[in-house]
Amino acid sequence: EIVLTQSPGTLSLSPGERATLSCRASQSVISSFVAWYQQKPGQSPSLLIYGASSRATGIPDRFSGSGSGTDFTLTISRLEPEDFAVYYCQQYGSSPYSFGQGTKLDIK
Amino acid sequence: QVQLQESGPGLVKPSEILSLTCTVSGGSINTYYWNWIRQPPGKGLEWIGYIFHSGSTNYNPSLKSRVTISLDASKNQFSLNLSSVTAADTAVYYCARDAYGAMGYWGQGTLVTVSS
Numbered sequence: 001e002i003v004l005t006q007s008p009g010t011l012s013l014s015p016g017e018r019a020t021l022s023c024r025a026s027q028s029v030i031s032s033f034v035a036w037y038q039q040k041p042g043q044s045p046s047l048l049i050y051g052a053s054s055r056a057t058g059i060p061d062r063f064s065g066s067g068s069g070t071d072f073t074l075t076i077s078r079l080e081p082e083d084f085a086v087y088y089c090q091q092y093g094s095s096p097y098s099f100g101q102g103t104k105l106d107i108k
Numbered sequence: 109q110v111q112l113q114e115s116g117p118g119l120v121k122p123s124e125i126l127s128l129t130c131t132v133s134g135g136s137i138n139t140y141y142w143n144w145i146r147q148p149p150g151k152g153l154e155w156i157g158y159i160f161h162s163g164s165t166n167y168n169p170s171l172k173s174r175v176t177i178s179l180d181a182s183k184n185q186f187s188l189n190l191s192s193v194t195a196a197d198t199a200v201y202y203c204a205r206d207a208y209g210a211m212g213y214w215g216q217g218t219l220v221t222v223s224s
Contacts, residue, residue: 033209088152096168099154
């Protein structure tokens with residue numbers, strides 16, 4: 001099973017700043033099958049990024065994903081107030097699919 | 109736009125079977141992968157398993173001995189059965205459909221509490 005470790009656990013930033021979230025896999029993820037999700041309190045997760053770097057439909061271009069192998073990054077170029085939430089990475093290249101423990105992005 | 113809606117009991121007794129159904133609207137269940145994911149209160153996400161439209165399944169080994177996912181194309185629904193539940197199975201249960209291989213469409217989730 002591939003274990004995903006996200007860092008930091010909590011990231012405190014201000015609107016307008018740049019956010020960089022990390023996701024490290026315990027072994028290489030096949031075909032960069034990594035996704036990123038955003039979850040706001042009381043809501044379901046929503047897909048932001050798939051295939052490590054492709055934005056899902058309707059996702060603003062301030063969200064970008066990068067990485068390959070075992071190291072993946074989600075970058076939010078300029079934080080908007082609605083971006084403060086919990087973010088999860090997920091690998092779907094190998095079964096069982098697995099999620100990271102999440103990074104909470106909160107307002108400084 | 110495809111929509112998913114979970115339904116089922118919100119309270120299940122220990123050792124009994126947790127049964128949930130996901131109803132799909134706005135699209136056919138006769139394609140794609142259909143997943144169940146859960147999230148214990150205040151914690152992270154755990155993938156439970158999926159069923160393909162053909163009926164083939166893939167389960168998380170951590171739950172495999174207790175999980176069954178099935179599909180009813182005539183009702184555009186798929187279901188989750190989890191047996192021998194304990195308090196550790198208390199969670200919000202989500203159903204989701206794949207998009208580009210990832211979980212592109214999610215239901216709103218349903219909280220299931222295991223308690224006597």
